[in-house]
Amino acid sequence: MSSPSRPPSYLAVLRTPLTRRAFGAALLGRLSYGTVSLSLILALTATTGSYALAGGVMALFGLTSSLLSPLRAGLIDRHGPRRALPPMAVLYASFLACLTAATWRPGTSGTLLAVLAVAAGACTPPFGPVIRALWSDLLPDRHLLQRAYSLDAVAEEVLFVTGPLLAGLLAALVTPAAGVALSAVLVLTGTFAFVSSPAVRTARVLHDAPRTAPSPAPSRWRWTRGAAGLGRPIALSAAVGLCLGALSLLVVVFAERYHQAASAAWAEAALSAGSAIGGLVYGAVSWRVPGRVRLPVLAAALGLTLAAAGLSPTLYVLIAVVGVAGLFVAPALTTAYLLADESAAPHDRTRAGAWVNTAFNTGASSGTAAVGLLVGSVPLALCFVVAALPPLLAAATALRPPRTGTPPGERSAAPGGRYEARRLRVKPGTRQQRDR
Structure with missing residues (x-):
């Protein structure tokens, strides 16, 4: 909304x-x-x-x-x-x-x-x-x-x-x-x-303005404390990477079965085009739903769409469905990077974003390798379902309400107090929330 x-x-x-x-x-x-x-x-x-x-x-x-x-x-x-x-x-x-x-x-x-x-x-x-x-x-x-x-x-x-x-x-x-x-x-x-x-x-x-005298101990404290909030965007980015890495091989296999291997490039282009369109539309909306909820929803939508792609009756339908799946890629990564930025102290932002990036890239490489072991031994449609499982399972885990404790807060959007607000332990809903 x-x-x-x-x-x-x-x-x-x-x-x-x-x-x-x-x-x-x-x-x-x-x-x-x-x-x-x-x-x-x-x-x-x-x-x-x-x-x-x-x-x-x-x-x-x-x-x-x-x-x-x-x-x-x-x-x-x-x-x-x-x-x-x-x-x-x-x-x-x-x-x-x-x-x-x-x-x-x-x-x-x-x-x-x-x-x-x-x-x-x-x-x-x-x-x-x-x-x-x-x-x-x-x-x-x-x-x-x-x-x-x-x-x-x-x-x-x-x-x-x-x-x-x-x-x-x-x-x-x-x-x-x-x-x-x-x-x-x-x-x-x-x-x-x-x-x-x-x-x-x-x-x-x-970046340096609010920094006090440098000390290794506070730096480690800030990173350790922020690592808890980084778990969700890192896990979901890895799941999205696994899904897309598997898809890159599956579209080639699908295209080869129709004796049009070169047409796999059109599926990749459709994915990128859908991602660009989705990113532009998503970024133009000011969302009230917090990023910690939007990210698993976007990941689940991506997984469900790609699971359906395996049922495509023709290559052209597959390309169209992959393009629809692309609509959720850039928004999901955008939200993951914003959540990582919110979770990190000012002097750890670059590293926090790098962890999300590493999770996605490593997931993509692992997804391609993993699905390569399945292709040829199980039906292709089932391979698509298996590729869709990581974002679906990660989304279900992320949307599950915490058993105890207060959900991690998000830092204030006020200039000069973006991280300090997190340290005050303000109750949820008492300050403006940021999302990716």
Whole structure:
């Protein structure tokens, strides 16, 4: 149910002082992640001649990047993006440059490629969590912050559609390794444009303003206390990732049964398009229902829709149903990131967002692997149902009322008191609630 007051528009987010340059620079850096995956898998396949070896190296790259994301985000929380991001970007781009050289011609050792891929994955700059933490510092109004997070989710969907297209074009016109080189250039350019923007400097001043004398003990206390509130968005993000990771393989299998394997790309495009539309609509509404309720409802809707997708009589129906499922993806992730932001202390926001991101990415990788063991041994429609179970079970668990204790509160939307309000233990309903 939306608020009767007129909510701010997406243009209001971009009109906020200092945000446009930082947002544009971050998008440029994140485009690197849209180009690197396809470029690297094509380059690895070309140089090794083995899909299995290329897939193994890519798995190492993805898992290292995902699992170490909270650690890198913690360094940014501690030192700030202006000090922590450039070294990560330089190291990441350097290892991508080494991979470019190693894959330009065939015959490179698989061991060397694996070492370089792990090194590159370990240094991946966490642009997503950083830009979301920046939004939180610059936009104290909760409605405006919801618009910003939704806009960010939609922009990310666009990047992961245009990035592979750009990588494919370079592979066709030059060589797949050229896409890896482009990814290095993009992340370097985007990083230095981002950290030099006035928004990053201003946000750091706001970020540091309420901070008292630094002490390791309070920092650990804040993170431990916030970890309880992080459990729900992390668990549901992992469940959504499991579901979507399984779907990526299931649509390929479904399309192959109709002898139209290439049409699986249309299902992926429909999912991204639905997600972008859903994110824009969702972000334009000022919700009265709290985020801790909306998130499991969105996850359950996604699971139910994908369970129904397995009953599609034709490939075209499957593509349409997958597009409908996409309507819930960006809203679910938007809400998860907002809940994580609410649960964390000001100096832990980047790491909190990174945990949600890691849960989603790890879930996606695990979902693809898990459903691969089922395909061929159980009916395809049942595979869709199994893929839908994680978000449905996670939603049922999250919606179950707590047995004892008071539900975790949400921090006040008042500027300067967003985390302090949580520490006062105000009773539920006595302060304005924020949601993603």
